Amino acid sequence: MSHSPNVVIVDSQNFVKEVLEKSKKVPVLVDFWADWCAPCKMLLPVLNQLVEDYQGQFVLAKVNTDEQRELATQFNIRSIPALKLFRHGKVVEEIVGVQPEASLRALIDRHRDRPADKLRHQAREAYQRGDTEKALNLLEQARAGEPTYYAIHQEIASILIESQRFEEAEQLLKSLPANVQMEPGINQLVIHLKFSSLAASAPAKQELERILEADPNHSLARYQLSAHFVSSGDYESALQHLLELLRRDRRFNEEAARKGLLDIFTLLGNQGELVSRYRGKMSLLLY
Numbered sequence: 001m002s003h004s005p006n007v008v009i010v011d012s013q014n015f016v017k018e019v020l021e022k023s024k025k026v027p028v029l030v031d032f033w034a035d036w037c038a039p040c041k042m043l044l045p046v047l048n049q050l051v052e053d054y055q056g057q058f059v060l061a062k063v064n065t066d067e068q069r070e071l072a073t074q075f076n077i078r079s080i081p082a083l084k085l086f087r088h089g090k091v092v093e094e095i096v097g098v099q100p101e102a103s104l105r106a107l108i109d110r111h112r113d114r115p116a117d118k119l120r121h122q123a124r125e126a127y128q129r130g131d132t133e134k135a136l137n138l139l140e141q142a143r144a145g146e147p148t149y150y151a152i153h154q155e156i157a158s159i160l161i162e163s164q165r166f167e168e169a170e171q172l173l174k175s176l177p178a179n180v181q182m183e184p185g186i187n188q189l190v191i192h193l194k195f196s197s198l199a200a201s202a203p204a205k206q207e208l209e210r211i212l213e214a215d216p217n218h219s220l221a222r223y224q225l226s227a228h229f230v231s232s233g234d235y236e237s238a239l240q241h242l243l244e245l246l247r248r249d250r251r252f253n254e255e256a257a258r259k260g261l262l263d264i265f266t267l268l269g270n271q272g273e274l275v276s277r278y279r280g281k282m283s284l285l286l287y
Contacts, residue, residue: 010061023086027058027111032082116142166197198227219252
């Protein structure tokens with residue numbers, strides 16, 4: 001058993017003080033275990049390592065279910081090891097069985113107060129005031145302090161894209177680990193980067209509309225116009241133009257229309273009436 005001050009032995013007498021009260025300041029991870037439980041012993045070194053690494057950013061509370069049957073019954077413990085995370089006096093997440101270290105870190109990170117979050121909040125305020133450089137500087141400070149806190153990278157990339165600093169945004173997104181790049185929020189940023197950079201290098205929306213009025217088969221103009229609509233958040237207009245491009249010139253730019261439709265579905269979370277309607281229309285054209 002660890003001798004860290006951030007590991008506490010909990011019983012029915014001190015549960016309120018050591019778990020409920022402390023959870024108002026930091027997350028408290030309650031480990032329900034027993035001496036005879038082999039999986040509990042497998043989990044113990046992982047938990048102890050997390051306690052050491054986080055240095056007081058969470059508390060590990062140990063409950064021996066053989067000795068504390070009242071607590072085990074109160075929290076409906078039927079299988080061990082069982083972990084319950086308390087925050088602000090209540091259970092916010094719970095898991096059963098041996099867990100990989102990465103999963104436990106993600107669990108704790110979702111609920112702990114991170115030093116970088118204060119800088120992120122200040123950065124948002126600065127950006128809302130129009131001070132882009134200050135916002136980016138604050139976020140860079142946050143990133144330097146927690147280089148694997150990828151929500152920071154996401155916020156930096158978003159500001160860079162909105163500021164049309166596309167090369168910097170692309171470099172930042174490509175520098176992320178492969179598994180992080182696959183996360184929905186990052187994937188959506190990559191799509192926004194693609195459409196935003198295309199729109200920025202294209203003629204103005206009104207000029208593209210004039211081109212299409214004169215020549216409805218002008219594939220590049222229609223594709224560029226769809227990018228303008230994505231950048232402005234008018235997804236249905238973008239879908240309409242990409243669908244029309246698919247109908248008129250399916251092979252344009254290595255099937256850019258089909259890929260663009262799929263990208264917008266991703267931006268929309270691959271669900272909802274708009275996605276269903278246009279996915280059906282796309283399928284009719286393709287198949």
